[in-house]
Amino acid sequence: AVWNAIAQPTGFICLNAVIHEGNRLAAIGLMFPLAGFWLLWEAVRRTLQIRTFGDIHLRMDPFPASIGGEAGGTVDLPIHFSSGNVFAVFLCCEQVIKHRDGCRKELIWQESGRAASTLGPAGTRIAFRVAVPATEPPSGDSHLWTLRITAELPGLDLDRSFVIPVIRAQTPRTSRLNVPLPPDLMPCD
Numbered sequence: 726a727v728w729n730a731i732a733q734p735t736g737f738i739c740l741n742a743v744i745h746e747g748n749r750l751a752a753i754g755l756m757f758p759l760a761g762f763w764l765l766w767e768a769v770r771r772t773l774q775i776r777t778f779g780d781i782h783l784r785m786d787p788f789p790a791s792i793g794g795e796a797g798g799t800v801d802l803p804i805h806f807s808s809g810n811v812f813a814v815f816l817c818c819e820q821v822i823k824h825r826d827g828c829r830k831e832l833i834w835q836e837s838g839r840a841a842s843t844l845g846p847a848g849t850r851i852a853f854r855v856a857v858p859a860t861e862p863p864s865g866d867s868h869l870w871t872l873r874i875t876a877e878l879p880g881l882d883l884d885r886s887f888v889i890p891v892i893r894a895q896t897p898r899t900s901r902l903n904v905p906l907p908p909d910l911m912p913c914d
Contacts, residue, residue: 797900
């Protein structure tokens with residue numbers, strides 16, 4: 726709201742300068758209102774997701790995930806179960822690079838997969854398993870592991886991320902969940 730309160734008048738001033746004064750450089754100022762509209766769209770979309778799905782909790786199995794093992798778990802969603810809903814899971818490791826102006830994240834590894842959905846107590850239960858490579862570093866101040874679950878659902882798409890702990894254990898931990906592959910990922914005969 727603050728960004729748009731500042732950016733919209735700036736956009737009109739820049740648009741006037743481009744049209745009436747022929748100042749092409751002023752067109753750069755039109756990016757601010759466009760960024761404001763994008764921020765407004767994202768705020769509305771995120772608010773609708775929170776209202777629709779509520780506070781989603783991730784139950785990990787194993788907890789914590791381990792290097793060379795697996796990251797797995799379940800998520801319960803308050804939506805009507807449909808076997809046609811396809812959920813995608815992404816596990817990524819990012820390196821946190823700190824500098825005097827702040828910090829930035831750099832993706833160093835990512836794996837994607839699908840999750841199995843079943844009828845759950847709240848509507849739909851999503852279960853997933855993703856292998857964690859033995860070559861990546863564990864969670865810490867300089868490395869962040871994130872699990873993202875997405876789905877194109879009727880009415881509103883799901884897009885949630887969870888920061889998860891990943892440790893280096895003596896024996897790699899695997900999930901006890903029985904997550905079957907969807908039919909389109911089954912091996913062909």
